[in-house]
Amino acid sequence: MKSMGLIGSFSCIWLVMAISAIAQPSSSPAPVLDSAGRPLQRGVEYYINPAITDNGGRFTLINRNGSCPFYVGQENVSGLDGFPVIFTPFDENETVIRENNDFRVVFSAFTICVQSTAWKLGETDPETNRRLIVTGEDQSRLSTGNYFRIAASAAGDGIYEIQWCPTDVCPTCRFICGTAGGLVENGKRLLALDGSVLPVTFERKA
Ligand SMILES: *[C@@H]1O[C@H](CO)[C@@H](O)[C@H](O)[C@H]1NC(C)=O
Ligand SMILES: *[C@@H]1O[C@H](CO)[C@@H](O)[C@H](O)[C@H]1NC(C)=O
Ligand SMILES: *[C@@H]1O[C@H](CO)[C@@H](O)[C@H](O)[C@H]1NC(C)=O
Numbered sequence: 001m002k003s004m005g006l007i008g009s010f011s012c013i014w015l016v017m018a019i020s021a022i023a024q025p026s027s028s029p030a031p032v033l034d035s036a037g038r039p040l041q042r043g044v045e046y047y048i049n050p051a052i053t054d055n056g057g058r059f060t061l062i063n064r065n066g067s068c069p070f071y072v073g074q075e076n077v078s079g080l081d082g083f084p085v086i087f088t089p090f091d092e093n094e095t096v097i098r099e100n101n102d103f104r105v106v107f108s109a110f111t112i113c114v115q116s117t118a119w120k121l122g123e124t125d126p127e128t129n130r131r132l133i134v135t136g137e138d139q140s141r142l143s144t145g146n147y148f149r150i151a152a153s154a155a156g157d158g159i160y161e162i163q164w165c166p167t168d169v170c171p172t173c174r175f176i177c178g179t180a181g182g183l184v185e186n187g188k189r190l191l192a193l194d195g196s197v198l199p200v201t202f203e204r205k206a
Pocket of ligand 3: 093
């Protein structure tokens with residue numbers, strides 16, 4: 001009985017040590033990992049893939065209605081090229097992309113549109129009341145519309161959700177934050193906040 005008590009208190013100490021190790025105030029949240037388990041790097045090209053099959057293909061630029069700007073969306077099926085994106089953290093000294101930290105994200109692509117290929121919070125689709133993700137520069141003072149973030153998904157390791165909630169850029173602002181998912185419109189797969197959520201993975205371009 002005595003030795004049992006000893007083991008019990010030892011494991012109790014271990015538990016306390018383990019919890020305090022986890023609970024240390026983390027000035028740096030966990031890095032977002034690519035599909036090979038490596039931290040996402042600033043300035044490197046990544047394809048964004050749906051984590052679950054039958055949810056469309058890679059992220060790409062969508063010509064929504066025959067005019068500029070292009071929208072952020074997905075290929076209709078997996079196996080098609082899509083366009084890679086490049087992440088630039090809001091924190092100028094940060095070289096990796098971390099969970100729940102703001103970044104700019106730009107398609108590594110050229111288009112016929114004058115707008116840049118940076119992701120931007122777009123207009124609300126009147127039919128679904130969902131906010132679309134479009135491309136272009138947000139001309140407001142802090143450009144909060146151009147900052148997105150990545151959160152870990154409960155679906156598993158290396159699976160993430162894309163969010164708009166630029167509180168690093170403006171800590172005093174009150175945002176109606178949102179998580180991105182798919183929105184099919186006339187057969188085209190657009191990305192939109194405020195509805196279904198699309199879990200994704202990040203594949204470093206070879
Ligand atoms: C395309 O969509 C944009 C944004 O909703 C709208 O301003 C424009 O009028 C649309 N163009 C056409 C040809 O439907
Ligand atoms: C997906 O299919 C629709 C309907 O055929 C088409 O209009 C759209 O351009 C396709 N999407 C892509 C990214 O090619
Ligand atoms: C980035 O690093 C420089 C030089 O160390 C420092 O002066 C600056 O305050 C840092 N910026 C941020 C946002 O931490």
